[in-house]
Amino acid sequence: MKLYEQSNTLSERHVKADKEADAKVPDRMWVKCPHCGTTLFAKQLTAYATCPECDYGWRIAARQRLSWLVDDFQEDDTDLQTDDPLDFPGYREKIAKMQEKTGLNDAVLTGEATIGQVKFALGIMDPTFIMGSLGTVTGEKISRLFEKSTRKREAVVMFTASGGARMQEGILSLMQMAKISQAIADHAAAGLLYIVVLTDPTTGGVTASFAMDGDITLAEPHALVGFAGRRVIEQTIHEKLPNDLQSAENILKHGFIDAIVKRQDEKAKLAWLIKTGGGHRG
Amino acid sequence: MAKLSAAEIVAKARSDQKITGKEIINYLFDDFMELHGDRCGSDDPAIVGGLASFHGQAVTVITTDRGATTAEKVAKHFGSPMPGGYRKAVRLIKQADKFHRPVVCFVNTAGAFPSKEAEEGGQGEAIAQSILQISQVKVPVITVIYGEGGSGGALALACGDEVWMLDYATYSILSPEGFASILWKDASRADEAAAVMQMTPEALLKKKVIEGIIEEDESNHQRTAGNIARVLADRLAALEKLSPQELLARRQARYRKF
Numbered sequence: 001m002k003l004y005e006q007s008n009t010l011s012e013r014h015v016k017a018d019k020e021a022d023a024k025v026p027d028r029m030w031v032k033c034p035h036c037g038t039t040l041f042a043k044q045l046t047a048y049a050t051c052p053e054c055d056y057g058w059r060i061a062a063r064q065r066l067s068w069l070v071d072d073f074q075e076d077d078t079d080l081q082t083d084d085p086l087d088f089p090g091y092r093e094k095i096a097k098m099q100e101k102t103g104l105n106d107a108v109l110t111g112e113a114t115i116g117q118v119k120f121a122l123g124i125m126d127p128t129f130i131m132g133s134l135g136t137v138t139g140e141k142i143s144r145l146f147e148k149s150t151r152k153r154e155a156v157v158m159f160t161a162s163g164g165a166r167m168q169e170g171i172l173s174l175m176q177m178a179k180i181s182q183a184i185a186d187h188a189a190a191g192l193l194y195i196v197v198l199t200d201p202t203t204g205g206v207t208a209s210f211a212m213d214g215d216i217t218l219a220e221p222h223a224l225v226g227f228a229g230r231r232v233i234e235q236t237i238h239e240k241l242p243n244d245l246q247s248a249e250n251i252l253k254h255g256f257i258d259a260i261v262k263r264q265d266e267k268a269k270l271a272w273l274i275k276t277g278g279g280h281r282g
Numbered sequence: 283m284a285k286l287s288a289a290e291i292v293a294k295a296r297s298d299q300k301i302t303g304k305e306i307i308n309y310l311f312d313d314f315m316e317l318h319g320d321r322c323g324s325d326d327p328a329i330v331g332g333l334a335s336f337h338g339q340a341v342t343v344i345t346t347d348r349g350a351t352t353a354e355k356v357a358k359h360f361g362s363p364m365p366g367g368y369r370k371a372v373r374l375i376k377q378a379d380k381f382h383r384p385v386v387c388f389v390n391t392a393g394a395f396p397s398k399e400a401e402e403g404g405q406g407e408a409i410a411q412s413i414l415q416i417s418q419v420k421v422p423v424i425t426v427i428y429g430e431g432g433s434g435g436a437l438a439l440a441c442g443d444e445v446w447m448l449d450y451a452t453y454s455i456l457s458p459e460g461f462a463s464i465l466w467k468d469a470s471r472a473d474e475a476a477a478v479m480q481m482t483p484e485a486l487l488k489k490k491v492i493e494g495i496i497e498e499d500e501s502n503h504q505r506t507a508g509n510i511a512r513v514l515a516d517r518l519a520a521l522e523k524l525s526p527q528e529l530l531a532r533r534q535a536r537y538r539k540f
Contacts, residue, residue: 085489086480136540143538165433165455167465170479171491174455175540177434178441181413182534189418205455207406208394208434213414227406227434228396232460236396245401254402 031058035222048263055221057263059200061102062109062126065159069267070122072114077144080105080137088168098129106137107162110145112154115271121149124159127201131163134205138166139176142210146183146194155193155274160211164204177209184213193278195270198225198248198257216277217257218269219248225257286450289473291482292458294450294500295390295429301448301503303330303345303388306428309507310514311336314343319370324403326367328358328395331374336386337515342378344371344439345388362395365408368438372408372415379419384518387439390429392457394438412438417537420529422521426496426510427451443533444517445491447483448506449498453491454481490539493517 032039035056047068049058066073084091099105107129113122123145125132142158149156165173187194196214200223207227211217219225226246234241244250248260261269286294294300307314311334319325331344348361371387378385394405416423423442431440431453440453447453455461458475462468466475480486483495496513499505521529 086478088478139540167455167461170455171453171481171486171489172540174433174437175491175537177437178413178417178537179540181410181441182417182537185414185417205434208409208438209413210410212404212407212410226401227394227409228401233396233398233401237398241398245398250402251404254404256404256407 034058050263055262057199057220057223059127059161061128062124062159063103065124066109069124069270070113070115073111073122074113075109075111076148077110077141078105080140082106082135082137082169084168085136085172086168086170091168094130094168102126102129104129106135106141107132107166108138108141110141112152113157115267115274118271118274120155120157120270120274121145121152122157122159125161125199125206127161127163127199130166132161132206133163133166134173134176135166135169136172136176139173139179142176142180143183146180146187150183150187150190150192153190153192155195155278156187157195157197157270157274158210158214159197159199160202160206161199162202162204162206162211164206174205177205180210181213184210188213188215191278193274195273195277197261197266197270198223200224201226203227203229203246212256216273218259218261218266219252219257220263221248221260223248225251287473288476288479288482288485289458291450292452292472292476295452297450297500299500300390300429300450301498301506302350303347303390303428304350305503306388306426306507306510307334307343307345309504310334310511311341311343317374319373320366321373322366322369324364324366324369326364326370327354328361328363328391329367329371331370336511336518339518340381340383341518342374342383342385343388344374344385346391346439348390359395359397361391362393362432363391363435364395364397364400365403365405368394368408368412371439372412375416375419375423379421382421384422384424384522385419385442386514386518387423387425387442389425389427389431389436389439390451391432391435392430393432394435409434409438413441416441417533418530420526422518422529424514424517424521426514427453427492428510432457441537443521443529443536444493446494446496446510446513446517447486447492448496448510449483450500451483451498452476452481453483453486454479 033051036054198219314334349355458472462471462475
């Protein structure tokens with residue numbers, strides 16, 4: 001176990017985020033849990049893609065999450081397309097490739113979902129789409145999700161997974177934080193419920209906006225949740241950080257989330273929360 | 283004036299000779315009183331806030347502050363706020379809302395401070411709440427970015443009704459060094475990144491991210507402050523003619539267009 005602990009610290013995970021991103025997508029025969037190091041036969045993972053030892057939830061595509069999360073789903077805003085506002089070389093090609101890979105037009109899947117008798121607005125960010133980064137189309141889809149649910153008087157559930165701002169869209173990515181926050185404020189002013197589920201990883205501008213605006217905030221076990229990048233912090237303060245600093249467990253301890261929920265329990269828990277926690281108005 | 287490159291504007295925005303938040307306050311207000319503390323257990327010196335009168339009217343003033351002496355700079359993390367700094371700002375802005383006085387913010391920060399304490403203190407949550415709360419206040423909120431406007435840490439104080447920038451200021455999702463290092467794996471290409479990122483006042487005005495550019499005299503801070511005062515007086519007068527409903531609708535439209 002010592003060896004595992006040395007080579008699978010959160011620190012290395014974060015520093016090598018790009019290189020190791022693929023390893024966190026369970027598409028091979030054998031997979032190793034990035035949190036506890038347990039080696040598993042990939043088939044053992046099931047569609048939930050969680051570690052049977054520590055309950056860590058692998059980074060999964062939005063559509064895979066949808067497959068076990070809800071009973072019914074009507075997808076919205078599939079036609080929006082980014083404008084490449086910085087004329088960034090290769091960006092349009094990258095988007096096209098990601099769209100083909102994920103079957104999404106951008107880094108979030110949005111629509112109206114049903115669990116049992118409960119109807120609600122659902123957004124699921126996709127960490128396999130340019131690290132779930134917040135582009136203009138991501139922001140537009142999330143804003144529309146809140147606006148529509150304010151009109152329909154429905155609760156919103158957002159699954160966050162993001163490396164933060166979409167670099168290739170520059171300042172317009174930052175503006176999405178303010179745009180989404182306005183839509184959330186209107187939804188809140190209408191007395192409607194907003195539930196956030198933080199998944200691995202939720203960082204940067206997403207943490208600094210709609211991921212931390214929920215009435216109820218849940219997180220998956222061992223999910224990385226933070227604002228600044230680990231490497232940036234270590235280079236700024238010139239010391240090594242504790243491995244679990246930006247973990248769901250540590251932010252629970254510091255009072256920033258309500259509870260940690262296993263993937264297998266999310267469906268039932270969300271249905272209960274929407275019924276009990278504020279979703280039944282008007 | 284010869285046209286400067288984006289990299290030259292970045293250098294000027296970061297210059298030690300740059301006008302400071304405290305200088306702006308001293309030139310603009312003769313009765314500023316600092317109000318301390320976030321009421322959650324901290325008083326972050328990287329954000330200075332308080333009450334002053336401007337053209338005979340009470341205003342709430344908030345500025346990031348990099349500090350003058352080495353000791354100050356260290357205490358203020360060179361102008362990078364801790365979560366408590368944002369909570370202090372939100373407290374003062376909500377107070378301004380309660381007493382119907384406008385808010386003016388002055389921003390020059392590389393970004394929110396990255397540290398263990400900042401993470402455990404909820405840096406993300408503090409910024410998120412600042413953005414959310416400012417979107418709802420029924421009084422005018424105007425921000426002047428007078429140096430660096432670094433990422434979410436700057437947006438947290440630049441999400442009101444209008445944002446203006448001095449000639450030699452920048453506003454971006456991250457530093458050009460960070461951008462070059464993430465996208466090209468080469469921090470030394472920062473100058474090139476600055477040009478691509480469209481982080482200069484001129485580029486941001488074109489994208490309607492800001493309302494306007496304020497002329498800056500690097501060698502005469504008093505003159506620069508005078509220019510800031512004229513813009514604030516003019517814009518506050520215009521915004522105060524609006525009803526709270528009109529103000530909120532206008533603010534919402536400002537961000538909805540992105």
